[in-house]
Amino acid sequence: MASQNLSRADITRLNILNKAFALIYRSGYQATSIDDIIATTQVTKGALYYHFKNKDEMGLAIIEEVMYPAMHSTMIKPLTEATHPQKEIYKMMKGILENESFFDVRYGCPAVNLIEEMAPLNSAFAKALKKLFTEWKNAIIHCVEEGKKKKIVNTDVNSEQVAILVLSGYSGIRNLGKLVGKSCYTIYLKELKNYLNTVG
Amino acid sequence: MASQNLSRADITRLNILNKAFALIYRSGYQATSIDDIIATTQVTKGALYYHFKNKDEMGLAIIEEVMYPAMHSTMIKPLTEATHPQKEIYKMMKGILENESFFDVRYGCPAVNLIEEMAPLNSAFAKALKKLFTEWKNAIIHCVEEGKKKKIVNTDVNSEQVAILVLSGYSGIRNLGKLVGKSCYTIYLKELKNYLNTVG
DNA sequence: TCAAAAACATACTAATTAGTATGTTTTTAC
DNA sequence: GTAAAAACATACTAATTAGTATGTTTTTGA
Numbered sequence: 092m093a094s095q096n097l098s099r100a101d102i103t104r105l106n107i108l109n110k111a112f113a114l115i116y117r118s119g120y121q122a123t124s125i126d127d128i129i130a131t132t133q134v135t136k137g138a139l140y141y142h143f144k145n146k147d148e149m150g151l152a153i154i155e156e157v158m159y160p161a162m163h164s165t166m167i168k169p170l171t172e173a174t175h176p177q178k179e180i181y182k183m184m185k186g187i188l189e190n191e192s193f194f195d196v197r198y199g200c201p202a203v204n205l206i207e208e209m210a211p212l213n214s215a216f217a218k219a220l221k222k223l224f225t226e227w228k229n230a231i232i233h234c235v236e237e238g239k240k241k242k243i244v245n246t247d248v249n250s251e252q253v254a255i256l257v258l259s260g261y262s263g264i265r266n267l268g269k270l271v272g273k274s275c276y277t278i279y280l281k282e283l284k285n286y287l288n289t290v291g
Numbered sequence: 292m293a294s295q296n297l298s299r300a301d302i303t304r305l306n307i308l309n310k311a312f313a314l315i316y317r318s319g320y321q322a323t324s325i326d327d328i329i330a331t332t333q334v335t336k337g338a339l340y341y342h343f344k345n346k347d348e349m350g351l352a353i354i355e356e357v358m359y360p361a362m363h364s365t366m367i368k369p370l371t372e373a374t375h376p377q378k379e380i381y382k383m384m385k386g387i388l389e390n391e392s393f394f395d396v397r398y399g400c401p402a403v404n405l406i407e408e409m410a411p412l413n414s415a416f417a418k419a420l421k422k423l424f425t426e427w428k429n430a431i432i433h434c435v436e437e438g439k440k441k442k443i444v445n446t447d448v449n450s451e452q453v454a455i456l457v458l459s460g461y462s463g464i465r466n467l468g469k470l471v472g473k474s475c476y477t478i479y480l481k482e483l484k485n486y487l488n489t490v491g
Numbered sequence: 492t493c494a495a496a497a498a499c500a501t502a503c504t505a506a507t508t509a510g511t512a513t514g515t516t517t518t519t520a521c
Numbered sequence: 522g523t524a525a526a527a528a529c530a531t532a533c534t535a536a537t538t539a540g541t542a543t544g545t546t547t548t549t550g551a
Contacts, residue, residue: 099517100528119408121322125509136510138529146509197411203466207407208319210469211397221470252482255467259479260456263463266403267455269410270421279459282452289489299547300498325539336540338499346539 104142106132111149112157116201119208120150147213154219158201161193162223170230176238177287180231180257184283187261188276196273200265207266228254235290244291253290257283304342306332311349312357316401319408320350347413354419358401361393362423370430376438377487380431380457384483387461388476396473400465407466428454435490444491453490457483 097105110132114123125146129136143149165187173179187194194200202223209216231254238244264279297305310332314323325346329336343349365387373379387394394400402420409416431454438444464479 103528118412119321121319122412124507126507135530137514137531140510141528199407199411204407206466206469207399207404211399212318212322217470224467224470249482252478252485255464255475255478256460256482256486259460259463259467259475261459261463262466263459263461264455266406266462266466267424267459269406270417270424275455275459278452278455282449282456285452286456286486286489289486298498303498324537326537335500337501337544340540341498 100142103134103138107134107139107142107149108153108157112153112201115150115153116195116204117198120205121208147215150209150213151215151219154202154205154216154223158205159219159223162202163226165190165193166227167230170234173234173237176234176244177291179234181280181284181287184257184261185280188264188280196268196276199269200262203262203265206262224258228258231257238291248290256286300342303334303338307334307339307342307349308353308357312353312401315350315353316395316404317398320405321408347415350409350413351415351419354402354405354416354423358405359419359423362402363426365390365393366427367430370434373434373437376434376444377491379434381480381484381487384457384461385480388464388480396468396476399469400462403462403465406462424458428458431457438491448490456486 107128111123111128114127114131118127125136125139128134129139132139139149143152166183169183169186170179198204202220205216206220206224210220211217228251232250235244235248235250235253239246239248239250244250260279260283264275267275307328311323311328314327314331318327325336325339328334329339332339339349343352366383369383369386370379398404402423405416406420406424410420411417428451432450435444435448435450435453439446439448439450444450460479460483464475467475
């Protein structure tokens with residue numbers, strides 16, 4: 092692990108990012124006020140605005156420094172070492188949907204939430220979130236293409252199309268989960284497995 | 292058509308519902324202020340609060356009286372008269388994703404947006420939106436089951452699982468569309484067709 | 492036609508919002 | 522140790538928010 096020798100300022104900054112992330116995850120970006128954040132962090136307004144020049148800069152830092160690393164390790168990394176695409180994609184999806192520590196059914200996916208709320212309103216947010224999903228998509232494509240080389244995936248399969256169906260399924264099921272709870276995750280995973288079995 | 296002989300009050304009410312819907316669709320529920328609404332409707336605050344006891348009651352009326360009918364006619368009704376499930380589900384999805392008058396790629400799906408933003412914050416909203424998606428899900432299930440009877444769909448297909456994959460795909464692609472534009476709709480539709488072909 | 496109710500209009504309030512001005516304290520470099 | 526810079530603290534502001542109090546106008550039913 093890195094992250095040794097953190098200065099007082101670094102700790103303050105990380106405290107803001109992590110607590111603000113949690114608040115935004117639960118209530119949304121616009122519904123989370125700066126006053127909410129300073130109340131739960133116990134950081135004063137002066138300190139917060141020393142570290143971030145405004146709320147949007149803080150939001151961007153949350154995407155890049157909190158959400159991106161967390162999602163990269165659960166969504167993208169597992170695919171890079173994949174040996175069997177169908178199995179690995181399913182395993183990755185199951186892993187995300189069962190990760191109760193970072194993701195809560197009631198609140199959906201932090202990145203999906205932020206896309207919904209902020210993509211049309213803030214182009215910097217949209218760009219940062221697009222990067223995340225593009226990398227995820229590329230990881231799936233790469234994974235499927237490797238499967239083709241190994242003759243595990245049919246060569247007539249369009250890997251980009253597969254990636255888009257997996258991505259949209261993920262975003263969508265996180266959305267639906269907010270309405271009906273975890274039960275739909277199980278159903279989705281079963282049909283995802285059926286679908287993945289048809290590509291190879 | 293019904294909707295004749297509208298009173299002055301009815302017109303005011305409908306004006307509020309329609310204009311407020313459009314504003315909320317573009318900016319989100321919480322980001323749309325009552326002052327925004329009275330500015331674009333030219334309706335005074337007194338009139339607005341005569342028709343709706345508060346903002347949430349107005350929001351609920353928008354879900355039930357604007358969103359529900361519109362989505363019912365584009366998502367559910369086409370499926371009830373379906374003769375060939377695979378073709379009809381595909382056609383319905385294509386129809387929604389190409390309906391430029393009511394839905395804009397940049398702003399996603401009004402119902403999906405509202406689930407994302409409000410489901411965890413307002414249980415009345417969640418209930419009304421759940422009804423919409425449950426009816427849609429049931430329409431797909433019914434459609435697939437009819438296909439089984441006609442021997443067009445394999446009997447080992449789980450119709451609820453199919454419905455959930457279609458629903459999640461829809462919600463998800465509307466989300467992704469906000470980031471990357473209409474191009475992903477086309478890709479999604481191609482793979483949806485591939486998937487649907489595997490069930491029958 | 493005329494009273495009562497429905498529908499609308501105007502001016503307000505109290506709370507909350509992001510952000511700033513102006514400080515004080517802590518850390519760093521020498 | 523000490524000056525300068527970095528980091529933090531407090532008290533404010535101007536704008537915006539949902540909602541209300543108190544009116545006036547319009548419609549309705551006898």
